[in-house]
Amino acid sequence: MSESCSCSCGVSCKPLLYACSGAANTGYLSDAVARKIMGNGNGSMTCLAAVGAKLSGFVETAKSSNNIVIDGCPTACGKKIFDTHNLDYKHIILTDFDVQKGKTEITPDLIEKITIKVESKIQGVT
Amino acid sequence: MVIKILGSGCPKCKQLEEETRKAVSESGTEADIQKVSDMDQIMDYGVMMTPALVIDEEVKSVGKVLKAGEIKKFL
Numbered sequence: 711m712s713e714s715c716s717c718s719c720g721v722s723c724k725p726l727l728y729a730c731s732g733a734a735n736t737g738y739l740s741d742a743v744a745r746k747i748m749g750n751g752n753g754s755m756t757c758l759a760a761v762g763a764k765l766s767g768f769v770e771t772a773k774s775s776n777n778i779v780i781d782g783c784p785t786a787c788g789k790k791i792f793d794t795h796n797l798d799y800k801h802i803i804l805t806d807f808d809v810q811k812g813k814t815e816i817t818p819d820l821i822e823k824i825t826i827k828v829e830s831k832i833q834g835v836t
Numbered sequence: 837m838v839i840k841i842l843g844s845g846c847p848k849c850k851q852l853e854e855e856t857r858k859a860v861s862e863s864g865t866e867a868d869i870q871k872v873s874d875m876d877q878i879m880d881y882g883v884m885m886t887p888a889l890v891i892d893e894e895v896k897s898v899g900k901v902l903k904a905g906e907i908k909k910f911l
Binding site: 757760775 | 881882883884885888890894895896897898899900
């Protein structure tokens with residue numbers, strides 16, 4: 711994690727959220743949770759795929775930010791992308807919250823419940 | 837070479853522009869230095885913090901005021 715906030719020009723220092731957004735139910739949940747956290751004002755979503763694609767603006771932004779990688783399952787694609795670039799991040803895996811890949815139905819109630827749990831894990835990441 | 841300074845026009849953006857002009861001048865590089873303040877254009881680069889330095893469409897730094905010596909390494 712960055713030692714200090716390096717934002718300038720009045721841009722907020724909210725952590726950046728990268729959801730794996732994979733095809734499984736857990737990927738869908740990662741996306742929904744990240745959007746909910748952003749809606750709650752506790753982070754800003756940006757594109758994990760763009761970091762994976764090595765788009766320079768996204769990679770350089772990640773180097774200067776407090777990053778939260780939300781992977782749906784232990785395959786941990788998000789973590790692997792960040793490790794490839796040697797980037798700092800806090801890692802969340804949603805199957806750690808009693809969600810089963812390919813089985814658990816993703817409902818609005820579940821999204822809300824998991825969002826609260828993830829938000830408690832990322833408190834203080836600024 | 838096209839160099840873009842991404843930012844709203846805040847003091848740090850201006851500092852980065854000054855350092856960039858210094859780096860270009862000292863290195864004798866021919867460069868077209870442009871300022872980009874439109875937020876949509878800035879976001880198109882995936883940049884979430886400014887100022888940012890873009891050289892020939894590659895983002896070299898985000899959220900930092902690089903010194904001329906550091907910028908010269910990119911030229």
